[in-house]
Amino acid sequence: MLEVNDLHVSYGAVNAVQGVSLRAEVGKVTLVLGANGAGKSTTLRAVAGYHKPKAGSVLVDGADLTGSRAHKMVRNQLVLVPEGRRVFATLTVEENLRIGGYRASRAEVEATMAEVYEQFPILSDRKGQQAGLLSGGEQQMLAFGRAVMSQPKVILMDEPSMGLAPTMVDSVMTKVREIADRGIAVLIVEQNADAGLRVADQVSVITRGKTVWTGAAADADTAAVHAVLGETALEK
Numbered sequence: 001m002l003e004v005n006d007l008h009v010s011y012g013a014v015n016a017v018q019g020v021s022l023r024a025e026v027g028k029v030t031l032v033l034g035a036n037g038a039g040k041s042t043t044l045r046a047v048a049g050y051h052k053p054k055a056g057s058v059l060v061d062g063a064d065l066t067g068s069r070a071h072k073m074v075r076n077q078l079v080l081v082p083e084g085r086r087v088f089a090t091l092t093v094e095e096n097l098r099i100g101g102y103r104a105s106r107a108e109v110e111a112t113m114a115e116v117y118e119q120f121p122i123l124s125d126r127k128g129q130q131a132g133l134l135s136g137g138e139q140q141m142l143a144f145g146r147a148v149m150s151q152p153k154v155i156l157m158d159e160p161s162m163g164l165a166p167t168m169v170d171s172v173m174t175k176v177r178e179i180a181d182r183g184i185a186v187l188i189v190e191q192n193a194d195a196g197l198r199v200a201d202q203v204s205v206i207t208r209g210k211t212v213w214t215g216a217a218a219d220a221d222t223a224a225v226h227a228v229l230g231e232t233a234l235e236k
C-alpha cells in the first residue's frame with residue numbers, strides 16, 4: 001500500500017505541489033482528478049523518485065522511501081507509467097518489455113514475460129514489431145506491460161487515456177481495472193473524469209497543488225467533481 005502525506009514539490013520558485021495526500025491500496029484503483037496544471041504529473045514524478053520533494057512523506061508498505069531515486073522505488077516495487085507512454089520507438093515490443101524487467105534474473109524475466117503476454121494478448125501478437133509502429137492504444141498497453149515486468153505492487157499511471165480514440169479509452173480503462181484486480185495498487189491520474197470514474201474505487205481531487213477532496217468513487221458524483229474541477233473535467 002502507498003501512502004503520500006502532505007507532499008510539497010517545487011521547481012525553483014514555482015510551488016507546483018503544496019499539500020497533496022493520497023492513498024493507494026492493493027486490488028484498488030485510486031483516481032486522481034485535477035485540471036491541467038494542478039500538479040498531478042509533478043506529484044507522480046516526485047512519488048516515483050524523479051523529483052525530490054521539498055516536504056512530506058512517501059511510504060510503501062510502511063517503509064519511508066521519501067526522496068529515494070526512481071531505481072530504488074522500482075526495487076521497492078513502485079513504478080511509474082509516464083505521461084505520453086514513452087516506449088522506445090525503434091525497439092521491438094519484446095525488447096521494451098525486457099527493459100522493464102531489467103532487475104530480474106533471466107529465468108524470472110521469461111516467466112514474467114509469459115504472464116504479461118497472457119495478460120496483454122496484443123503484445124504477444126506484436127512481440128517482434130517495432131514499438132513505434134503500434135497504435136496509441138497498443139503503445140499504452142506496452143507501457144503497462146513494461147511496468148508489470150518490474151513486478152510492482154504499486155503502479156502510478158499518468159493520463160493513460162490521453163490522445164486515444166474513445167473505443168481505445170475503454171479498453172485501456174478495462175486493462176487498468178484488470179491490473180488492479182490481479183493484486184496491485186493502482187494510482188491513476190486522469191483529466192478524463194468520466195473514463196477514470198468507470199474503473200475507480202477511490203477518488204482524490206487536486207486543485208492548485210493541494211488535495212481538496214478524497215472519497216469513494218461512488219460518492220464522487222459527476223456534479224460534485226464538476227463543481228470542484230470546473231469546466232475541464234467532464235468535457236473530454
Ligand SMILES: Nc1ncnc2c1ncn2[C@@H]1O[C@H](COP(=O)(O)OP(=O)(O)O)[C@@H](O)[C@H]1O
Pocket residue numbers: 011014016034035036037038039040041042043
Ligand atoms: N519543469 C518544470 N519547470 C517549471 N514549472 C513546471 C515544470 N513542470 C511543471 N511545472 C508547473 O508546475 C505546475 C504543475 O504542473 P503538472 O504537475 O505538470 O500539472 P498537471 O500534470 O496536473 O497538468 C504547473 O503550473 C506547471 O506549469
Ligand SMILES: [Mg+2]
Pocket residue numbers: 040041042083158
Ligand atoms: Mg500532467
